[in-house]
Amino acid sequence: MRCQRLLLELLGQSVCSRTSHGPLLGRHRCPWPSRLPVRHSSSAPPLVIEGVEYQPDDWTNVTPRILEHVGRRLHEQPQHPLCLIKQRVTRYMHSAFRNARGNPLFSLHERLGPVVSVAANFDSLLVPADHPSRRRSDNYYVRRDTVLRAHTSAHQTELLTAGLDAFLVAGDVYRRDEIDRTHYPVFHQMEGVRVMNREQLFGVMADPQLRLFDPSPGPRRPEKQEAHSLEAVKLMEHELKTCLEGLAKRLFGADIEYRWVDCYFPFTHPSWELEVRLDDDWLEVLGCGIMEKRILDNSGVGDRIGWAFGLGLERLAMKLYNIPDIRLFWSRDSGFLNQFKVGDCEQSVQYKPVSQYPQCSNDLSVWLPGSGYSAADFYDLVRSLGGDMVEQVTLVDEFTHPKSGRASHCYRIVYRHMERTLTQAEVNRLHEAIGAAATEQLGVQVR
Numbered sequence: 462m463r464c465q466r467l468l469l470e471l472l473g474q475s476v477c478s479r480t481s482h483g484p485l486l487g488r489h490r491c492p493w494p495s496r497l498p499v500r501h502s503s504s505a506p507p508l509v510i511e512g513v514e515y516q517p518d519d520w521t522n523v524t525p526r527i528l529e530h531v532g533r534r535l536h537e538q539p540q541h542p543l544c545l546i547k548q549r550v551t552r553y554m555h556s557a558f559r560n561a562r563g564n565p566l567f568s569l570h571e572r573l574g575p576v577v578s579v580a581a582n583f584d585s586l587l588v589p590a591d592h593p594s595r596r597r598s599d600n601y602y603v604r605r606d607t608v609l610r611a612h613t614s615a616h617q618t619e620l621l622t623a624g625l626d627a628f629l630v631a632g633d634v635y636r637r638d639e640i641d642r643t644h645y646p647v648f649h650q651m652e653g654v655r656v657m658n659r660e661q662l663f664g665v666m667a668d669p670q671l672r673l674f675d676p677s678p679g680p681r682r683p684e685k686q687e688a689h690s691l692e693a694v695k696l697m698e699h700e701l702k703t704c705l706e707g708l709a710k711r712l713f714g715a716d717i718e719y720r721w722v723d724c725y726f727p728f729t730h731p732s733w734e735l736e737v738r739l740d741d742d743w744l745e746v747l748g749c750g751i752m753e754k755r756i757l758d759n760s761g762v763g764d765r766i767g768w769a770f771g772l773g774l775e776r777l778a779m780k781l782y783n784i785p786d787i788r789l790f791w792s793r794d795s796g797f798l799n800q801f802k803v804g805d806c807e808q809s810v811q812y813k814p815v816s817q818y819p820q821c822s823n824d825l826s827v828w829l830p831g832s833g834y835s836a837a838d839f840y841d842l843v844r845s846l847g848g849d850m851v852e853q854v855t856l857v858d859e860f861t862h863p864k865s866g867r868a869s870h871c872y873r874i875v876y877r878h879m880e881r882t883l884t885q886a887e888v889n890r891l892h893e894a895i896g897a898a899a900t901e902q903l904g905v906q907v908r
């Protein structure tokens with residue numbers, strides 16, 4: 462009864478506030494094609510990742526520097542800020558959903574390795590074959606069919622197929638991106654998935670007219686997929702949004718202002734983003750939606766309907782703890798880590814910078830090779846050589862010579878270490894080494 466009254470209210474309720482076509486996997490700003498120089502051949506030595514050997518091929522672009530991050534498991538280090546946020550989200554989900562015996566409904570999976578198949582990361586989630594999020598310039602491919610997961614959604618199908626119907630996944634994810642205070646090629650996400658059959662959604666005593674699927678499916682509409690009944694979708698949407706609004710309030714405080722924004726993901730329809738208002742800005746907290754029925758069909762649970770969400774742990778931790786730079790999460794420095802030694806994850810912490818070390822900025826102007834160049838390659842090269850000495854790389858100028866037709870990029874590299882002062886001499890040495898490596902490996906010519 463309660464459920465039917467709620468449904469009536471929901472069916473009369475208008476949907477969504479504004480429309481924005483959000484990107485699939487965060488931002489995709491790199492406009493260059495991904496025809497990169499071949500760096501590995503079949504005769505190259507195998508890559509060993511977490512004890513497993515992978516034979517590189519012509520698609521491999523993962524770098525040793527990136528592989529150093531695999532296995533750090535920051536989200537499992539007790540009292541690491543990312544672990545504290547993971548615990549807060551988990552604790553909230555456990556309190557919000559319990560089974561008939563009073564036990565938590567959602568299981569937590571945080572040890573699934575980051576090396577996944579391209580099928581798991583993209584195909585199983587219905588990401589179109591030509592979708593930009595698959596680009597080599599945006600992902601770390603171990604080889605053509607294997608990738609460092611770009612999102613925790615990569616585990617949806619495997620866990621559904623294993624028979625789970627309510628689960629959380631926490632893990633490190635990898636994306637090639639620009640370098641600045643809020644972007645790092647490795648970050649952490651949490652995923653939540655719940656699937657339900659008719660009885661679970663409407664209750665065992667529900668009116669037999671209430672169904673998950675429309676007996677005469679029409680075309681897809683903004684508010685629902687073809688096969689779903691409107692009443693099932695509305696109830697799912699209500700549960701999902703209530704759950705996530707509760708999470709936002711638990712994390713940011715009961716008075717937090719929030720809004721729902723329509724968006725697009727290949728794996729959900731309808732899809733939304735939740736934004737919260739912080740310091741006069743709207744912060745995107747998570748993406749979510751009603752799972753595509755085809756994903757459930759392919760996972761052997763086609764008789765169910767599901768919702769899912771995904772959120773980034775760094776973004777939340779930076780706001781909640783006032784952490785100014787995403788690289789700090791990788792610090793082994795006690796000056797950073799000790800600030801998060803709290804008795805309980807709900808305790809509030811305001812990070813205080815231990816000290817500010819000076820920045821040093823140097824420009825590098827290069828002529829680009831005729832073809833096959835991507836700025837993402839340059840960012841990776843800087844990351845590989847510069848490691849934690851580079852705070853930011855920005856493309857500050859682009860032009861094409863009117864006579865020769867040659868294209869040129871100017872990159873500004875900001876050098877700063879989070880934990881010590883860099884000497885001018887070591888910055889100069891590194892800057893020169895970057896120019897030399899770019900010339901040799903990427904075919905550019907330093908101007």
Ligand code: DAH
Pocket residue numbers: 485486487611612613614652653726728729747748749750768769770771772
């Ligand atoms: N995988 C998405 C991303 O990385 C986040 C996401 C959106 C996960 C919607 C979901 C979802 O499960 O339903 O941008």
